[in-house]
Each structure stands twice: as C-alpha cells, then as structure tokens.
Amino acid sequence: MSRALVTGANRGIGLELCRQLVDKGWDVIGTSRGPAPALEELGVRVEMLDVADEESIDALARRLSNGTRLDLLINNAGCAEKSTLEDLNTPGMRKQFEVNALGPIRLTWALLPVLGQGSKVAMITSRMGSIGDNSSGGHYGYRMSKAALNAGSVSLAQDIREQGIAVGILHPGFVKTGMTGGRGDVTPDVSASRLLERIDELSLETTGTFRHANGEDLPW
Numbered sequence: 001m002s003r004a005l006v007t008g009a010n011r012g013i014g015l016e017l018c019r020q021l022v023d024k025g026w027d028v029i030g031t032s033r034g035p036a037p038a039l040e041e042l043g044v045r046v047e048m049l050d051v052a053d054e055e056s057i058d059a060l061a062r063r064l065s066n067g068t069r070l071d072l073l074i075n076n077a078g079c080a081e082k083s084t085l086e087d088l089n090t091p092g093m094r095k096q097f098e099v100n101a102l103g104p105i106r107l108t109w110a111l112l113p114v115l116g117q118g119s120k121v122a123m124i125t126s127r128m129g130s131i132g133d134n135s136s137g138g139h140y141g142y143r144m145s146k147a148a149l150n151a152g153s154v155s156l157a158q159d160i161r162e163q164g165i166a167v168g169i170l171h172p173g174f175v176k177t178g179m180t181g182g183r184g185d186v187t188p189d190v191s192a193s194r195l196l197e198r199i200d201e202l203s204l205e206t207t208g209t210f211r212h213a214n215g216e217d218l219p220w
C-alpha cells in the first residue's frame with residue numbers, strides 16, 4: 001500500500017487531500033497542531049507537527065524513522081497574514097516566512113531518509129508567489145514567502161533528482177477555505193482532486209515545474 005503524509009491536514013485543502021487519498025486506498029498520515037476530530041474521523045494516523053518549529057519537525061522525523069517509507073509528502077500547511085507596507089516590521093510578516101517558505105523545505109530535508117527512489121514531494125504554493133503574474137501588488141508577506149518557497153523548491157528539485165525524488169510546485173486554485181474566509185472559485189474537494197491529478201502526472205521529467213491545479217503552467 002502506498003503511504004502519504006499531508007501537513008496542515010486538520011482542515012481546508014489538507015483535510016480533503018487526506019479524505020481522497022484514503023478513498024484511493026492510500027495509507028495516510030495527516031499532521032495537525034492540535035486536536036483534529038475531522039481528521040481522526042477519516043481513520044488516518046494523526047501526527048502533531050508545527051512546521052515553523054524545528055524541534056517539532058525533528059521529533060516527527062524521529063517518530064517516522066522506524067522503517068516508515070513515504071511515497072508522497074504533501075507540504076500543504078500554510079498561513080496568510082495581513083501584510084501591507086505598514087506591516088513590514090511585524091511578527092506576522094516573519095511568521096509567513098517560517099511557515100510558508102522555510103517550513104516545507106526544512107520538513108522535506110528532515111524526512112529525506114524516509115523518502116526514496118520514486119517518492120514524490122508536492123509543495124502547495126500559490127500563484128500569489130508568482131512575480132510574473134503579480135499585477136495587483138500588496139500582500140507582501142504572503143507573496144514574498146510563497147515566492148521564496150518556489151525558489152527553494154526548484155533548488156530542492158535539482159538537489160534530490162539524483163535520489164529519484166520528484167518535486168511538484170502546485171497552486172491549488174482560489175479555494176473556499178478558512179484562509180479565504182470561505183471565498184473562492186472552487187471547493188476544497190475539487191481543488192484536492194485536481195491537485196492529486198497533477199501529483200499523479202508528476203515525474204522526474206517534470207520535477208521543479210510550477211503548475212495550477214487545473215493543469216496550466218504558471219509563470220515564475
């Protein structure tokens with residue numbers, strides 16, 4: 001049975017990714033920062049993880065180091081905080097870098113021993129991190145942190161290609177979740193099913209590409 005780990009799995013897109021992976025017969029580990037009743041209802045293994053906390057990442061890596069192999073790691077956890085020019089010097093600005101940019105790269109690095117030939121890593125980024133697609137400005141912390149994630153993910157894709165691990169950089173669409181206050185073009189279930197199609201297509205030939213869940217290539 002193939003095994004996947006999804007971060008930020010207690011709600012939103014992450015929860016829906018877990019639900020659909022379970023339906024497809026995957027063995028799923030979902031991570032949460034606290035109680036996760038909706039995730040537990042799916043019958044998946046729930047692990048505590050704060051992606052902004054190095055000790056929490058190391059502790060998870062140790063718990064998985066008992067022969068667990070991951071075929072798929074979905075770095076889905078993310079946060080969006082208000083960040084206009086007035087907010088540049090706030091903890092919220094730095095938090096977005098820790099959670100959105102450094103967190104997924106640090107976690108992937110820590111979990112490399114349980115990934116291997118044929119494993120895939122999906123980075124759930126945002127087209128808000130695209131420089132070429134930015135025609136409306138603002139959102140400094142979110143845009144900059146997701147652009148940094150994109151840059152780091154391309155380096156990671158190059159660095160772990162030799163190990164046979166492909167990295168996909170994926171925008172989920174504008175999705176009706178807590179992050180958007182329920183606004184969006186698509187529901188989490190539609191987004192999750194499109195993301196899983198893209199992950200299915202991902203290979204070492206397409207490692208390091210930046211795609212919309214609908215299959216469009218996105219500009220950097």
Ligand SMILES: NC(=O)c1ccc[n+]([C@@H]2O[C@H](COP(=O)([O-])OP(=O)(O)OC[C@H]3O[C@@H](n4cnc5c(N)ncnc54)[C@H](OP(=O)(O)O)[C@@H]3O)[C@@H](O)[C@H]2O)c1
Pocket residue numbers: 007008009010011012013014032033034049050051052075076077078079099124125126127171172173174175176177178179180184
């Ligand atoms: N919704 C959209 O339109 C949209 C568009 C583009 C990209 N995205 C990206 O898609 C991903 C999922 O977003 P969503 O819409 O499902 O958002 P969401 O409903 O707000 O869920 C975010 C998830 O990330 C978790 N999280 C936040 N900070 C964390 C941390 N430090 N450590 C571990 N987990 C943490 C949250 O856990 P808690 O419950 O503990 O806070 C929650 O499970 C994010 O990376 C987001 O940037 C979303």
